Amino acid sequence: MDIDYRVVEIAQKEGTPLYIFDVVTLKKRIDQIKNILGDKIKLCYSIKANPFLIPVIANIVDKLEVCSPGELNICENIGTRKIDMARIIYSGVNKTYENISAAFKVQVGEYTAESIQQVELINKVASENNLIVPVYLRLNIGSQFGMSEDDIMYVIKRKNVFNHINIVGLHYFVGTQRKNDSYEKQKNELNYLHNLYDKIDEKFEYKLKKLEYGPGFPVPLYNTDDFSDTLYPLKSLEKVFKDVSSWTELTVEMGRFIVSECGCYITKLMDKKTNDGVNYAIFDGGINHVNYYGQIMGMKTPIIFHYDKNLNLVDDEKVENWKICGSLCTINDDLVRSYKTSNMNIGDYFVFCNIGAYSVTEGIYLFLSRTLPKIVIYEGDGKYCVVRDFIETSILNTPTYSN
The missing domain is CATH 2.40.37.10 (Lyase, Ornithine Decarboxylase; Chain A, domain 1)
Structure with a gap:
């Protein structure tokens, strides 16, 4: 592993302590990731990993995931480098009427709903603005995030009641730094999601068009870790991801794996x-x-x-x-x-x-x-x-x- 010695010159000139984020390394990493994903699969950057990189990343990934009103404010006030708000997917376990209204005001592109109440709130705000907005239902994986499969079925069954949202797909994210042999857990998750999409289609005659999926890939950090191929986790699921893209529009959502x-x-x-x-x-x-x-x-x-x-x-x-x-x-x-x-x-x-x-x-x-x-x-x-x-x-x- 190498480092450009000139970053130390910057430290000597600017003072310490300081963080230095290397745009050349970042762009190369994103190019490598996009080459593996191919043209059909979209890439989403979760900005909580590092909001200071938004101006660099915003126009070279397909989406930005925002998880709080504060993160949305950052995207609004980034300076001269304007962010296309339509590229934002507004996530987060706690959304209020005021939060959602503010997101509507700046024309955020997509939303996630983590509960039936969030579905109701997004639908209410959309109704007041006479809009129909795309929404992902976040599926729970045994934590405080997302809603149960039963709740998702409830919402889809009543999709005509929530007539100001367009349920485009599911949002699924388990965690970060997930190390497992051959990434079988991720493969099993995607197989489960495929079956769930088919189940929804069969039960409600409703085809979910999109999937927002966070694989939680690990990155090496310590001197005992293997740095020989830091893209290996993504390469391990390359074929699986491309198979998924044959039955739904797939967006792979990552933060640490992109910018670490x-x-x-x-x-x-x-x-x-x-x-x-x-x-x-x-x-x-x-x-x-x-x-x-x-x-x-x-x-x-x-x-x-x-x-x-x-x-x-x-x-x-x-x-x-x-x-x-x-x-x-x-x-x-x-x-x-x-x-x-x-x-x-x-x-x-x-x-x-x-x-x-x-x-x-x-x-x-x-x-x-x-x-x-x-x-x-x-x-x-x-x-x-x-x-x-x-x-x-x-x-x-x-x-x-x-x-």
Whole structure:
């Protein structure tokens, strides 16, 4: 695995901690995914994985999944790079009348319904606007999301009552980082959905035209993971997906699988010490910024590149054991419990790789009122733009009184 050394030059110039998202890597990844899916299968990006990449991704995928009023606001206010709202599928387990009305106002293209109440609400708002809107019924998979098969049957049976929605298909998403042999679980799910579509057609003489499916493919993150072919999960289901596209219009919805490898997080060594025989390296970042799926107390080691303050890649005998810690006042701030090197110096940079998904929004950012990291979009050949500067969080943690 390689990294463009110029991202460290950016860190030296702009300051740390910061996230850098590489557009060249991202576009290459999307091209590879679309080549495997082919022309008939659509690709949807779930923006909760990383909303800062929306301007880059919006026009090279078929859809954007939005899961909250806040995410919809981001798409509305993205700046000069306008988003085609018709490409949005508005999802989310909690939708209010006001949320749905706001989505109608900006002409969102499609909606999911996660309960009978949501069906009623979407139908009500559509009726008030004299529209018929496309809706996916989300199928429950044993969690708080979606509705039961019985509820779906209830809605379809009464489709003439809900006469301002067009039930176009089902939305099905189980989870993320789903590792299983030959991806048999996904194959079984798609077979089950095929049978369910046939059952609905037979029972109600109603053919669902579309399927929004999230496979929850895993991505490698740690130094013990296999990085030899990060597209392997998708390749394993290539034929199955193409078979599905023969009986319905398939959209594959993904987030982490698309953007994980395009991002890195760079933090600088601020202090080092040895206490009771343990070597501690204190960085200006921390677990408030870095959140790898499955990481607990720094027990796993992600892919890290170590550069000295002169931006030389450090490659040494790795004989000393160091605990990599952040700047938070908690003993839990272990980025890596055990990192081996023989050359750790104040001013060094650590580049944490495969951090394009979730960390940028999922961290415990308000804890201890530390500064939010700067965010950079890297366009290759040393070109980049800052899309968010450092932000002080203290204002959000400061109580205000009216008297």
